[in-house]
Amino acid sequence: MPDTNDELKFTIGQTLREIARTNGLIPENFKFCVNGRRVTLDYNVLEGDVISAESIDDSVITVRVQKIPGKANYFDLPHGATVEQALNVAGYRNLTSEFEVKRGTEYVALNAEVFHSDTIVLARPTTGN
Numbered sequence: 001m002p003d004t005n006d007e008l009k010f011t012i013g014q015t016l017r018e019i020a021r022t023n024g025l026i027p028e029n030f031k032f033c034v035n036g037r038r039v040t041l042d043y044n045v046l047e048g049d050v051i052s053a054e055s056i057d058d059s060v061i062t063v064r065v066q067k068i069p070g071k072a073n074y075f076d077l078p079h080g081a082t083v084e085q086a087l088n089v090a091g092y093r094n095l096t097s098e099f100e101v102k103r104g105t106e107y108v109a110l111n112a113e114v115f116h117s118d119t120i121v122l123a124r125p126t127t128g129n
Contacts (some may be wrong), residue, residue, distance in 0.1 A: 010045055017041040019051070025116045026074050030055055055116075078113065084110040085118050100125050 010019040016039065020027035027041050030053040034043060044052065073088045083101060087110075099122040101108055114120065120126060 010051075012047050013044055015041065016043050016045065016051070018051070019045065023059065024074075024119060025053075026076070029076070072119070081114050083108055083112050083114055083120055086114050086118075087122070088121075092122055095122055099123060 009023055010066065016024070016032045017027045018043070020030065020032075030043075032039055032043070033052045034045070034049045038048075051070075057077070073090060075086060077086060077089065082101070087095075092099075101110065102121045102123065103112070103114075104119050104121070108120075
């Protein structure tokens with residue numbers, strides 16, 4: 001989320017920490033402002049608040065990697081990293097022959113570049129009858 005034009009999904013009353021996690025971000029990697037004022041991650045969002053976030057470290061991107069079934073994990077990678085590098089960092093190096101690799105819901109090549117807040121999913125192939 002490099003600029004303030006990205007939309008966050010949230011509910012009134014959530015903390016910025018909860019909002020960041022809900023939107024696939026690692027909260028500690030961002031500085032948050034509400035209505036132009038710097039706030040902590042424990043700030044509870046009120047109706048009408050304008051939230052902006054700025055990456056603390058522009059040299060890394062955060063990518064979510066999940067094996068289905070299983071828990072999603074978040075990894076910081078350098079700009080220009082590939083799907084294959086994300087899977088290697090996540091410890092799924094040898095599973096690409098057994099699983100389908102998707103970026104969100106679309107199939108993706110292992111040499112495709114990953115972008116900040118991408119979700120890379122490893123899922124068992126579905127068999128058609």
